[in-house]
């Protein structure tokens with residue numbers, strides 16, 4: 645499978661939820677993508693007309709983001725701001741945006757609880773947080789299946805202490821409980837099959853990418869399959 649098609653399958657379930665959320669806004673929104681890197685999501689969101697700010701500490705990622713924005717004619721709707729998660733509120737302001745993406749960031753920041761609190765503070769009331777984190781059970785399973793038993797054991801023993809962190813569902817729920825979001829956020833699994841199906845199988849069967857895409861969407865909502873998901877995605881609203 646060529647890379648961009650594989651990447652589209654991996655993000656399918658997240659994108660479906662984010663797009664539906666923005667659809668509910670009933671207009672164009674202000675979005676912040678914390679740790680948005682080179683702008684994979686930002687380009688798509690700006691392409692829909694939303695105003696997107698990417699906050700990321702990496703100058704290289706932001707330079708790539710600027711190039712992408714210029715090439716896609718979206719420079720007026722996307723901007724990159726260099727900064728760390730701990731600068732987020734100062735850079736963006738309190739209650740300033742409708743949607744915050746925090747994808748793949750709690751894994752690496754100094755303090756995940758502080759970062760989560762900052763993402764909620766920049767949201768206006770009722771605004772939405774899209775949180776995507778690596779899921780530890782799937783990482784343990786993947787190592788065990790690959791015969792890397794020692795690594796699987798280390799991951800299990802170290803739990804959330806090792807960086808980059810990987811989280812369990814109860815750990816994510818505990819972080820959310822202290823973050824100022826409404827109860828019962830929507831939580832679902834991402835990449836339930838995408839990382840397990842061998843690329844060669846998908847490449848050689850006509851229509852397989854589309855099928856895998858559909859499977860990911862179906863599986864993401866099934867609690868019984870969630871243990872296998874490589875990532876957990878949450879959509880939570882600011883109280």
Ligand SMILES: C[S@@+](CC[C@H](N)C(=O)[O-])C[C@H]1O[C@@H](n2cnc3c(N)ncnc32)[C@H](O)[C@@H]1O
Pocket residue numbers: 678679680681682684699700701702705727728729730746747748749752753754
């Ligand atoms: C795994 S990448 C995820 C990129 C993108 N959000 C995605 O989902 O594809 C992690 C990103 O977090 C950024 N990052 C690392 N440390 C950070 C920090 N302390 N505060 C904010 N972003 C950080 C990195 O520069 C990188 O762009």
